[in-house]
Amino acid sequence: MRLYYDDAYRKAFRSRVVDRREDAQGLWVELEDSAFYPESGGQPPDRGTLAGVAVQDVQADEAGRVWHRVAQAVAGEVEGVIDWQRRLDHMEQHAGQHIASGAFLEVTGRDTISFHMGQEVSTFDIAGRSAPTADELLRAERRANEIIRENRPITLRWAQADELASLGLRKPPQVSPPYRIVEVADFDRSACGGTHPRQTAEVGLVKLYAAEAVHDGFRIRFYAGQRARLDYQRRAAELDRIAATLGVAPGESGATVDLRLAELERLRGLTARQRRVLLDQEADRLAQAGEPVFLALPERGPDDLRDLAARLAARGVPLAVLTGTKEELGAIVLQRPNGDGPHLGEALKALTAALGGRGGGSPVQAQGALPLPAAALLEEARRRLGGL
Ligand SMILES: [Zn+2]
Structure with a gap:
């Protein structure tokens, strides 16, 4: 059983090793129950330990069995501990993406066609190769942060194939039933196997940036939660540094850079x-x-x-x-x-x-x-x- 399905906050659990196999990557074990998230749907796998031994990778096979790659052999009854900082970060990014995609759809009518969570930067692609306007981006970001501030419940439930038409999902599921439905109350409903917090406020903050056209859509780069706060700190520090170098207040650095560049251009002409x-x-x-x-x-x-x-x-x-x-x-x-x-x-x-x-x-x-x-x-x- 996948323990994270019903409880993404499960940081530790006890279970039993039921199978093991070896391949070129190393030794893998299967547990009776596991709270470890296997890589899927654009979300990287969890890390952590089993009986104190590092879990280096978690993958599900085609039969849906979850395999944990361990640094050395473990057997029998084991305690599993999830790397909580990593999991929490993934929960923030995943829920942040649901909310941002819902906001994009509401503001621009453009569907999200794919999602990728990186260790530093996460992206989702929206339909249509044109860039969103600066105003659309700003409005989508504002709407997403409004949903976060309203602290709406994020709920999970299972649905069968015959309910699909009545579910009103943002996009059709890419897996076979039963479907795991993740709902941001009265805002967004998606089929998703990932880990999410219970309330939108836990996402904290979402920041969106237009990235680039990709072969079948347009890529949006985003930060959620702690990553968004760090992005803010980095940018503020960079702006402060530029302003200090120019000897102006941070809010004046853009206009000052324009003036300095015009001056540089004039001096280049003079030098030539x-x-x-x-x-x-x-x-x-x-x-x-x-x-x-x-x-x-x-x-x-x-x-x-x-x-x-x-x-x-x-x-x-x-x-x-x-x-x-x-x-x-x-x-x-x-x-x-x-x-x-x-x-x-x-x-x-x-x-x-x-x-x-x-x-x-x-x-x-x-x-x-x-x-x-x-x-x-x-x-x-x-x-x-x-x-x-
Ligand atoms: Zn999700």
């Missing part, structure tokens, strides 16, 4: 304009002699090298070979004006063939990254390409 001016000045200075330019710029990255080399070619410099730094490697850019001349892409390929790294390009422009620091890379390039 100043960079172009500086590159132009640098190119003017380097191009004065009209000679090839071989220059190591260890502090500069490939973008700077490329933009400077292009400016040098535009000013008639016959060949520019610039080296800099790209992460752990040396960066190199070769450029010359359009028209007849050596194939710089091929020249760079010859350099990487000799020194390693990668690179290539067109007859007039080439760039690469080689395993040498900027100064040494420039020396090698000058030695091997000086005749270009």
Whole structure:
């Protein structure tokens, strides 16, 4: 007999081991009666102990027999103890989901099509791939918390197949009769084999978040009970931290972030304009002699090298070979004006063939990254390409 069916608050019980089996996962025992919840309907299995031995998993087989995977053999009469914090959390999530799904149906007309309870986050999927509006989400959450505050009874009863039509279930049962009916008084009636508290107030709080479209519906992420309170604490702490960093009150941090981002955008534009001016000045200075330019710029990255080399070619410099730094490697850019001349892409390929790294390009422009620091890379390039 499944003791949790009628009493989800049963934390300990005595029973007898009636069967055992072994598989790749370990040793499993069946009890005459058990208060352990086997994984099903989106709810994870209970944990706890049997005769002081850890219960690592609980699964029901196709015949409905409940198997407990135990860390070591147990036999005869045993005391079972349920990991109560875990069970209580599951009860809060499961009842929270019934209430939230009922509220979603009432507010949006959208059915819940599936449910998953995770160790951190739980979700249910509602019909239709479109996201609920922010207003719908808020109204569903408000309605769910209203049902919680009204402290309505959550009751259990068994029903036969011929009663199904008259039960008014939120969705058709996916199991065969008799059905275990979980009712939130005058609000929601579902067929469910899970564990729930006796009153809605025990759920405490429900918080809903729109997650993402899934293949046949839209996923809602939710927290109930202690998880919802922890979610509130985490978010409040995060907001306080952001506000403290910005030096404003928590309620002002959103508007302040908007202002700071606009300022950042303005400064980015200013920096880009100043960079172009500086590159132009640098190119003017380097191009004065009209000679090839071989220059190591260890502090500069490939973008700077490329933009400077292009400016040098535009000013008639016959060949520019610039080296800099790209992460752990040396960066190199070769450029010359359009028209007849050596194939710089091929020249760079010859350099990487000799020194390693990668690179290539067109007859007039080439760039690469080689395993040498900027100064040494420039020396090698000058030695091997000086005749270009
Ligand atoms: Zn349930």
